[in-house]
Amino acid sequence: EKKHEIVYRPSLTWSEKAAADAEAVAAFSCSGHGRAYLDSLISDGHTVCECYTCYGGIDCSEFSPGCSADADSGDPIFLEPFWMQNAEDSAIVVSGWHRMSYSYADYTSMSTMSSEVEKYIRKLHSIVGNAITEDRYLVFGIGSSQLLSAAVYALSSQNSSSPSNVVATIPYYPMYEAQTLFFNSEDFEFEGDTTSWKLNNATDKMDVIEFVTSPNNPDGELKTSVLGGKTIYDHAYFWPHFTPIPAPSDHDFMIFTLSKLTGHAGARFGWAVIKDKDVYEKVSRYITVADLGISKDTQLRVLKLLKVAVESDGKQLFKFAYDKMRERWDRLTSVFSKSTRFSIQKRDPLHCNFFNETRLPSPAYAWVKCEREEEDDCRAVLKAGKIIGRSGSTYKAKDRYVRLSLIKSQDDFDLLMLRLTELVSLENGNIESI
């Protein structure tokens, strides 16, 4: 009879089974090197552990010794432990009949956006001090990805006979170009690098839309507009764990994403903060025409996560996230300080209004340069050292540069440190041997 616990608590009915299922699958340890989810594959009636890179076996306990460190993707798994620590406050139960309608009904208007989520986004920006949202419009999108494209549509001159010119400053996030090319609209054309474009054109007479990514992906730099005309500020990384926040951003069109704030890339949720009413209406129209708005299940989850994010005025989430990033940068700089063959971007201290102290930035990515003249394909050099990164040309920079992701799981980061240490330790030996 000791198997059962006698407890006093309010009786649950329809939700208890779902709760028990979720707790059962969460109890799978997968040796600490993988994860089981409610929707993981079932094999022979058993949930299957999904092992992290370089781990295998039925319980993810088997490490592959020769495995490469994968620092390719921007998967923000470094925040997973935070949400495990805050399991109770961040869980949601979605009933089978939760918000089946296309829209939220709140007496005055029909909208596909949750006004509670909107309220918490404004509250968060106010607490963090990274963006002005008073008297601005908000639009939700499927990640920031969808909003990048919506922004270009909204800012392009649809009644003009010549298409708007879209530019970004090298090194830039490749999605800007990929979307513009793929959608192949008559209203705009991708024209590449801002600085080259400025040299070759009389900018004051032309219709230009400039992407400003700040902090920049891949190199983490805080950027401002080169042309000073129509701009789209991609602020995906403008949070206190990646950069000091010197002042709230106050631009006409700013884009943020949950992915790099709370780490929930898989939820596909972003938002735009927009000053002009006409532009706001065009972006809203884009979202409606593209897919009639954002999943209501996702918005319910976003609300719960944002409620945790604003707890203790954001100190809890951002302290965890910043401590993690700073620790990773400390280890990273320690390894690179022993190298003359490889260098990483310089970081300059800035005052952070949120933490109220002067700090170094701790960007999401290391922007690595191969310093030896002959090593002009840095990705290949790192690959030979069992490190997978993204080559500079992905960002229209030279292949002498490689982006390494620092925001993946602890296992991924630890292996990256191991491989980098091995590589750097070889510098005084025979470089042909690696």
Added chain:
Amino acid sequence: EKKHEIVYRPSLTWSEKAAADAEAVAAFSCSGHGRAYLDSLISDGHTVCECYTCYGGIDCSEFSPGCSADADSGDPIFLEPFWMQNAEDSAIVVSGWHRMSYSYADYTSMSTMSSEVEKYIRKLHSIVGNAITEDRYLVFGIGSSQLLSAAVYALSSQNSSSPSNVVATIPYYPMYEAQTLFFNSEDFEFEGDTTSWKLNNATDKMDVIEFVTSPNNPDGELKTSVLGGKTIYDHAYFWPHFTPIPAPSDHDFMIFTLSKLTGHAGARFGWAVIKDKDVYEKVSRYITVADLGISKDTQLRVLKLLKVAVESDGKQLFKFAYDKMRERWDRLTSVFSKSTRFSIQKRDPLHCNFFNETRLPSPAYAWVKCEREEEDDCRAVLKAGKIIGRSGSTYKAKDRYVRLSLIKSQDDFDLLMLRLTELVSLENGNIESI
């Protein structure tokens, strides 16, 4: 001490609070004329009931006597009671750390699509017998909406000097045209009605993409291709509650949506079944470039709902849904049988392989015609009778037609029946009086 219940059950930890919260909000009755959700507005510390149309007051108990019946939107709320009846099997708990990654990791590939969801979609089609999915590719989208656009991109001739022609047969769903115009691609142009287009063009020499909506929105007809070339079959309504299923659809490009299957329009989830590998790859590319895939939270919920849908070989869900639709059509035809002023579409019986009997279709919408010569704005006529519908011109038909939605909540449908009955009872009186 009677306040507490002593129970034996497995002890819950982190999920219990979320479960209790969900059950507490579900216990709000809102007088049966509204709904409270976890993310409903909070006012003075209390969750606010969201009242259905024509109901108000803090508990939604106040009916507005002069209120119009709103039969405008295709919100599929008629299925809400089914999910309330199946509360235990359809609830999910989403942990704070559930699938934070961009992709699912299942040993062999990285994908933004859940392979478990894919498995259940194939199983469902096999049970229902409405589509061939063996040796076909599946792609998930944000509702069917996103896939309509993705389909046009994938089927258009991107290397051609002249854009592909996109057509649909009147009366047609306005989204086809709205998307094609809005995205304004150089690769395709909307050319309107298929039949007119065929008369004016030598179709065999031209690049055409034809939308075939079957059953059709707005009129419920089972349609086939007019031109016999490249087609996109929009099968949103091809489920046994709306139409007999004469045979499985076996077309190159078929689109389905959860919205009209389970009633979860708010979840924004649809899928395409695609025969050709190149086309499949283009559609996948579209989804990636547009927004890096579908919310993982939504996919978890979809999996749970589909598991209920396939229970008892689909008999449970489809019997509920069909009974509800048939009952509504019985009441509707009874009212219209007393009218010479208004008529509705003819329905012809067909054999349904799923229910294994010959039945009348029970479409999602009534396609109403105003028969009097002078009443050529049927929407205005109905509006004067306190009925809100969508005018024929929305579907490029004559305004002598109006679409009335039959799939909204029971309150909405009951009020629609009341207003229609009032209107028809006036036919032998003075028509000026309404």
